[in-house]
Amino acid sequence: MLEREDCAALNQGANARNDPKLRAALNGTIEDLERDLSHDTLTALAWMIADGLLDFRVAIPTADLDGDFHDKFGIFRDATGDAIAFHGSPNDSERAFRNYESISIYYSWLDAREAARVDNEQNRFELIWNNGDVNLRVYALPDAVRRNLIAFTTRSARPYPQPSGSGSAExxxxxxxxxxxxxxxxxxxxxxxxxxxxxxxxxxxxxxxxxxxxxxxxxxxxxxxxxxxxxxxxxxxxxxxxxxxxxxxxxxxxxxxxxxxxxxxxxxxxxxxxxxxxxxxxxxxxxxxxxxxxxxxxxxxxxxxxxxxxxxxxxxxxxxxxxxxxxxxxxxxxxxxxxxxxxxxxxxxxxxxxxxRGILCEFDYVELNYALSDEDRVAIRQAIKRHHAKARAGEAAAVETLYREIARIRKVTVEKIEPFREYVTRNPKALDRCIIFVETAEYGALVQPILMDLRTDFHTYYQDDDRDNLRLFARGDLQCLLTCHRISEGIDIRSVNNIVLFASARARLETVQRLGRCLRIDPDNDAKRARVVDFVQPRPIDVDDPTGELNADEERRDWFIELSAIRRQIGSPVVRHKSQL
The missing domain is CATH 3.40.50.300 (P-loop containing nucleotide triphosphate hydrolases)
Structure with missing residues (x-):
């Protein structure tokens, strides 16, 4: 339950973050923060929200709970890392002085037990703040206002004009x-x-x-x-x-x-x-x-x-x-x-x-050349011969099956390993916030020694691997992730800077999905520019290829080069507003 003036001030500050003109007008009203906190509290609150000094979110219990979010706890931390956590009922109301209330305080610098209690409160706060507690739904203030989740104690009019829009026209x-x-x-x-x-x-x-x-x-x-x-x-x-x-x-x-x-x-x-x-x-x-x-x-x-x-x-x-x-x-x-x-x-x-438009970031394309081994060429010739033999015998022989067989030979050739070793040895930053896509876990085992030699902090993420590995990578606790198909689609990890494509199909479906893993704008890295490391084998002239599959690397390379040449248009600032994504 809020006064309408309180809610309006909080919402005005939230809107001002995205609207330079509104923020400038609001900021211009503040001359002395301490004085305004005492005499013009609402304007001071709006100004601090606009400047990112304060944030407010609204927590609503899910359908499994029929009460209110009534918990009270918080954490204060100084520049040296010392912290105080409280859990209890520090209500600032007339009735609170007549109630039976209590509050517990924990100090991180006293001993390990107290420090653990502070960390527990910190982790719980972050879980709720980021909408990770299944018992609650947490809304940013503008969403809470739009969804009418805030009730008002009075029906007094807004004390200033309604801000126009929640973001700039641009x-x-x-x-x-x-x-x-x-x-x-x-x-x-x-x-x-x-x-x-x-x-x-x-x-x-x-x-x-x-x-x-x-x-x-x-x-x-x-x-x-x-x-x-x-x-x-x-x-x-x-x-x-x-x-x-x-x-x-x-x-x-x-x-x-x-x-x-x-x-x-x-x-x-x-x-x-x-x-x-x-x-x-x-x-x-x-x-x-x-x-x-x-x-x-x-x-x-x-x-x-x-x-x-x-x-x-x-x-x-x-x-x-x-x-x-x-x-x-x-x-x-x-x-x-x-x-x-x-x-x-x-x-x-x-x-x-x-x-x-600056919704996705620009990227650099790195082409690593390799040549098929004699064994690879023999395997491709045999696959083509089998296909023709089945066709002559009148057996159903879908050409798509041949496409996939040739593509798999190219995906698992060991001839890509040495070019990769040479490149990352010269360019170790290519493994920073990197996802390496391989065709099989067995092929990934060929890549792992290179990562270990370079002391790369990595983990695998295959079908049977612990999902905590993905969470560790998303949090930044792992530098590199080695995977097959599990995170080709849909997963949003904006800090990924690099991808390495040991396995790429002729069809762009999977390649586009994997490219999307590194092109997302990172709000914590304004200067982000992604990198795609790909393997290209020029089409061999001594192998008959009725499928055109052996030209797939060059086609994909040309497509990547075309995309990597695209530049953000002037006047389209990089997106930094998570709420839009």
Whole structure:
């Protein structure tokens, strides 16, 4: 419960951070902070928020709790690292002086036990502040105001004019593609948004969800994605941006039945595979007011899902597909299924436009040359001979199978190892905040000795590896991550500076996803410029190649060179506002 004047002052300060003119006007009213804290408290608070000296967020209990966020704790830390933590009831109210209250204080410099208590409070604060506690939803102040989560004790008028907009026109202009994408969806009601990684697909989808709810067009939403990391990321975003209860149906979470019991005004977050089980059990009467969001929608076209989901998605009134690369190369059936069940591509915003606007960062392309070994050439010739022999025998021999076989030989050739060793020995910074993509864990074992020789702080992140490895890398506690496919899609780690592509397919789908891992703007590194290290083998002239697969490296190189030449347009400042992403 706030006075309207208090809320208005806090919100004005938050708006001023993104609006230079408003901030300048606000700052100009402050001559003496100490005097204004005593005599013009609201203006002083607004000024400190605008300058980043204060932040406010609002915590709301989730559906599992029916009370208030009533905990009181905090941490103070000085320049030397000493800290005090408190936990208790330091209420500054008339009634507090009549209540039975208590408070505990911990001092980090006394002993290890006290220091551990301070760290526990610090970790708990950061968990809640960053919306990581599943029992709470935490909103930045402007979102809390917009969602009417703040109640007022009076109905007095705002003491100054309403600030115009939450950001400068320039900033809004840079992100106009999100509004254009949403407008395209509202026009058609179903379809695919093809948006480069890092340009706000998730935020756009959430805006569409909220707009459909506000218009009364939907009562239920289902979000389908693939991979625990991406699903967990969606869970955090849903808790942060919607007030609806979110049920999960993936990994250890078995909440699909709870959702099906009461789908109205609820969201189900599920793996793509679980759609086969969930959709037949959802009451058909709910379909007309349901939004289905399929993230990385290209994965929906796999043969198994095509077989089990044909005809099951189209009855849902609103169907939204998201992908940076929606087309499935060499898979006409999968592409046809996605278009029939979800819809065609209705909006495109690519890497070129994103780099030009400063939404994604510029990057340098490093080409490392290698030559196929005699064994590799023999393996390719044998693969081609087998393909022709099957064709002559009248056996079904899909050319796509030959494409993949040749591509795999190139992905696992050991001839890439030595050029990599020579490059990173000369350029060790290429391994700083770096993700190395390999085809198999066995191939990764060939790379590991190089990392160990250079004393690189790294860990693997394969299918069976602990997910804590990804968290350590995301936090900056690991310098380098060695992985296969697990983080090709969707994961948002903005501090990644470098990627190394030992394994790249001719189809750009996976390459675009991996490129997106390093092009995201890092709010903690204004000067970020990414680096892509790639392996290119000129097409051998002594090998017959009916597939054209042996020219794939050169095609990919030319594409990378074209992208790396793109520069941010003057007047498009680098994005530093996390709320837009």
């Amino acid at each position: 900033n809004d202009e840079r992100w106009r593609h999100q509004k254009d994408a949403a407008a395209a969806f509202f026009k058609f009601g179903h379809g695919v948004l093809e948006m480069a990684t890092g340009t706000g697909k998730t935020r756009t989808a959430l805006n569409i969800l909220e707009e459909l709810r506000e218009r009364g067009l939907i009562e239920t939403a289902i979000v389908a994605a693939f991979g625990t990391d991406l699903l967990d990321q969606w869970h955090k975003e849903l808790l942060r941006h919607t007030s609806l209860p979110v049920y999960r149906a993936y990994e250890q979470y078995r909440e699909a039945q709870s959702f099906l019991n009461a789908p109205k005004e609820a969201i189900l977050l599920t793996s793509r595979q679980n759609l086969t089980d969930v959709l037949p059990r959802l009451r058909p009467t709910a379909f007309d007011k349901t939004l289905l969001i399929c993230d990385e929608v290209h994965g929906l076209g796999s043969p198994a899902l095509v077989a089990s989901l044909t005809g099951r998605l189209k009855p849902i009134r609103y169907r939204l597909g998201l992908s940076a690369t929606p087309e499935r190369i060499y898979d006409a059936d999968g592409n046809r299924f996605i278009e029939n069940e979800i819809g065609p591509v209705i909006f495109r915003f690519g890497l070129k436009e994103a780099i030009q």
